[in-house]
Amino acid sequence: MSEPLDLSLREQAAAIAGGEVDAGDLLEACLKRIEERNPALNAVIETFPDRSREMLAAAPAGPLHGVPIVIKDEWPLPWRAQRFGAAEMLAETAPGESGPYRALRDAGAVVVGVGNMHELGASSTGNISVYGPARNPWNPERCPGGSSSGPAAAVAGRLVAGAVGADGVGSIRYPAAYCGLTGLKPTFGRSAMAGHHMAEISTTIVSGALCADAADCRLLDSVLFGEDLQAGRPEGLRIGVLRGEVSEDVAPPVRGACDEAIEELRRESGGEVREIELPELAAATLATVLIANSESLGGVTVEKLNDLDPELSPIGRGLLKYRVLLPAIATIKAAQVRTMARRTLAKVFEEVDVIACPTVPAVAPPLEAPLVELPSGTLTADEANVRGGALANLTGIPAISVPVGSSEGLPIGLQLQAAWGRDELLLDAAEALERANGRRWVEALPPSARGAEPLEA
Amino acid sequence: MEASDRSDDFIPAGLAAYGIEADEIELAVIGAAHQTFWPPILELLQLDTSQVPAERDPDLSQAPPSR
Numbered sequence: 001m002s003e004p005l006d007l008s009l010r011e012q013a014a015a016i017a018g019g020e021v022d023a024g025d026l027l028e029a030c031l032k033r034i035e036e037r038n039p040a041l042n043a044v045i046e047t048f049p050d051r052s053r054e055m056l057a058a059a060p061a062g063p064l065h066g067v068p069i070v071i072k073d074e075w076p077l078p079w080r081a082q083r084f085g086a087a088e089m090l091a092e093t094a095p096g097e098s099g100p101y102r103a104l105r106d107a108g109a110v111v112v113g114v115g116n117m118h119e120l121g122a123s124s125t126g127n128i129s130v131y132g133p134a135r136n137p138w139n140p141e142r143c144p145g146g147s148s149s150g151p152a153a154a155v156a157g158r159l160v161a162g163a164v165g166a167d168g169v170g171s172i173r174y175p176a177a178y179c180g181l182t183g184l185k186p187t188f189g190r191s192a193m194a195g196h197h198m199a200e201i202s203t204t205i206v207s208g209a210l211c212a213d214a215a216d217c218r219l220l221d222s223v224l225f226g227e228d229l230q231a232g233r234p235e236g237l238r239i240g241v242l243r244g245e246v247s248e249d250v251a252p253p254v255r256g257a258c259d260e261a262i263e264e265l266r267r268e269s270g271g272e273v274r275e276i277e278l279p280e281l282a283a284a285t286l287a288t289v290l291i292a293n294s295e296s297l298g299g300v301t302v303e304k305l306n307d308l309d310p311e312l313s314p315i316g317r318g319l320l321k322y323r324v325l326l327p328a329i330a331t332i333k334a335a336q337v338r339t340m341a342r343r344t345l346a347k348v349f350e351e352v353d354v355i356a357c358p359t360v361p362a363v364a365p366p367l368e369a370p371l372v373e374l375p376s377g378t379l380t381a382d383e384a385n386v387r388g389g390a391l392a393n394l395t396g397i398p399a400i401s402v403p404v405g406s407s408e409g410l411p412i413g414l415q416l417q418a419a420w421g422r423d424e425l426l427l428d429a430a431e432a433l434e435r436a437n438g439r440r441w442v443e444a445l446p447p448s449a450r451g452a453e454p455l456e457a
Numbered sequence: 458m459e460a461s462d463r464s465d466d467f468i469p470a471g472l473a474a475y476g477i478e479a480d481e482i483e484l485a486v487i488g489a490a491h492q493t494f495w496p497p498i499l500e501l502l503q504l505d506t507s508q509v510p511a512e513r514d515p516d517l518s519q520a521p522p523s524r
Contacts, residue, residue: 188517203517283504286497306478318486321479325471325491330498336506339521346520383493396517420519 005029009067009161009216016066023066023110027056030068030112034159040140040448043153044070044113045131051079056110064223065108070115070154070163074147075100075207076195077111084197085117085129085147087311090299090320091197098195100164100207100224107223115163116150119316123147124174124360124385125370128313133367136178137446138410142364143381145175151210152179158449161211162220166196168205169292170389173401176210177359177413180403180444182217182430183210187420188396191224204292204393213442214402214430221423232428237271240352242278246387249376250361257405257412258358264436265356265429276348276355281391284341287334288390293323294331300324342395349419354429359401359413360385392417400426402433403441411441467491 004012004021015021031049038044052068059065075098076082082093097105104111116134118126126149127133134149136142137157144153148165152175155163165172167185176183191207193199209220215231222229239262241247247255266273278284305324308317348355361384362372370381392399397417405412414433418425434442468487472479479487512521 190518203515282497283501286494286501289494290498302476306476314482315486318479318483319490321472321477321483322487322490324475324477325468325487326494327498330501333501333504333506335512336509337501337504338515339512340506340509342512342515342521346523349520396515396519420517 005033006158007161008213009211010219012067012161013064013219023056026066027052027068027110027112030160034113037157037159037448041135041137041153041157042132043116043134043150043157043159045073045116045150046080047113048079052110052112055105059108059110060106062106062108063219064104067109067162068112068160069104069109070113070151070160071100071104071111072115072148072151072163072165073117074121074166074196075164077101080114082197083130084121085119085131086316087130088309089120089197090304093197096195099192101195103192103223103226104164109223112160115148115154118146118149119313121147121168121171122316122319124170124382124389125365126175127367127370128315130311135367136364137448138180139364140448141366142410143178143367143370145178145364147171148175148210152176152181152183155179155181155210155212156446158445162216163210164207164220164224165210166205166207167393168202169288169393170385172208172210173359173389173399173413173415174385176401177411178364180411180441180446181210181212182214182403182442183401184208184217184221184423184426185392185399186221186225186423187398190423191221192226198296201295201298203295204288213434213439214427218427229424229427231431232424234269234353234425234428234432237265237269237354237429238352239266239271239273240276240348240355241273242281242355242357243275244277244281245376246281247357249374250358251363251372251374251407253405253407254358254361254363254412257407258356258414261404261414261433261437262356265433268432268436274352276352278341278344278348280337280341280344283337284394285386285390287337288394289386290326290331290334291338291394294326297323338394341391345395345397353418353425355417357388357415359388359415361388363407363410363412388415396420398423398426400430402430404433404437405441
């Protein structure tokens with residue numbers, strides 16, 4: 001048998017259930033690997049070996065019995081309040097049993113560490129955190145993606161086989177694309193959310209899995225959903241390809257890999273490709289940002305803004321203060337755009353099963369200067385990434401990022417989006433893509449992972 | 458008055474109206490954010506949405522009800 005830590009999530013679970021791997025040994029090996037590999041990645045910002053051992057000792061039989069999992073610094077644990085990657089949060093937090101924690105515990109999983117994240121969840125890059133940035137295992141000078149930077153880097157670096165992230169504006173899918181993972185943003189409201197400091201306020205944030213491949217995501221997301229996400233084989237998949245900048249203002253290698261993957265998916269499913277238009281997409285992108293930012297304003301007071309922790313980054317402090325200047329009329333318009341986009345999508349999904357586009361338009365940019373070169377010119381990664389990432393959060397539909405290629409030794413992700421509640425179809429389509437490309441990209445390992453094969457375009 | 462001048466006024470005036478203090482670095486960040494967000498916000502405000510009532514408490518887990 002391979003080194004148990006290098007098994008997939010489902011293989012680890014099966015090996016423990018079958019008595020081939022001792023869960024205690026796996027936990028200790030995982031803690032040791034975090035000690036060895038994490039200093040170069042800064043993916044895991046806290047471990048609590050005694051708590052993890054206690055969790056294992058009390059773990060019930062379940063689909064993830066004894067399997068180590070990393071959870072993002074966005075969820076409270078009974079022994080630790082979340083810090084949201086920041087020196088200070090405007091929301092009150094306290095240790096507690098969050099929904100994802102309960103789901104993991106009840107499935108027998110072991111929370112082995114907390115994953116780093118971009119400060120206040122405010123970027124697609126992951127390059128700012130009170131703990132220092134997490135680093136991309138494919139190249140530690142590059143961004144791991146955000147805001148679920150640590151969960152992605154932990155899985156890509158094979159510290160663990162599965163991690164729980166959160167996605168408010170693309171925050172699972174961006175790091176999945178940058179780190180060569182599969183990451184599902186579930187349909188709004190379908191995955192565990194209780195205990196999140198925005199649970200009662202946010203209309204965009206969901207929890208979701210980051211794993212090496214779709215079958216592992218299916219297993220971990222089944223736990224987070226509290227229901228079995230049944231597998232199927234998509235037949236005659238109708239693939240809609242978005243026209244416009246989200247598919248066209250894209251670095252040529254990314255566009256080439258995504259076009260090729262779309263054709264592979266079409267062939268594998270015996271389906272068809274149609275061009276589609278979403279005239280509200282540009283407005284929808286802004287609307288998502290406006291809604292996500294305004295929803296977090298409830299806990300803001302002038303006194304708090306004038307007394308921010310000096311350890312918050314200048315960008316974090318400036319953005320918190322800028323939010324109060326956003327005009328109310330724009331937020332009202334944003335709600336109307338949400339209605340328009342949802343209605344348009346409902347019609348589009350009568351014609352197609354999935355909408356395909358690059359998850360992000362360029363590979364992971366440098367940590368020091370997260371800029372991307374696109375046919376239209378140089379943009380900040382955030383400006384570029386939000387074009388493809390926002391729609392699913394605005395409208396509530398599920399979306400998945402699947403690794404489909406590489407450029408500059410860095411992974412490329414394809415995003416598939418489906419109608420409300422069709423999360424299973426996205427996992428099925430991701431598995432169809434894996435079959436079509438011989439699992440080449442989901443099995444590629446970063447050079448920093450032991451036994452790694454170099455990623456070649 | 459040039460648009461950029463108005464923008465330069467908007468930020469300090471807006472912050473002052475709320476009594477929010479900001480240092481030079483924060484003002485630079487806010488200025489950059491404003492340059493990014495304000496043009497599309499103005500475009501958004503031009504959008505005729507008079508026939509589009511916002512969904513009341515939309516159920517984002519499902520497709521919108523057909524009209």
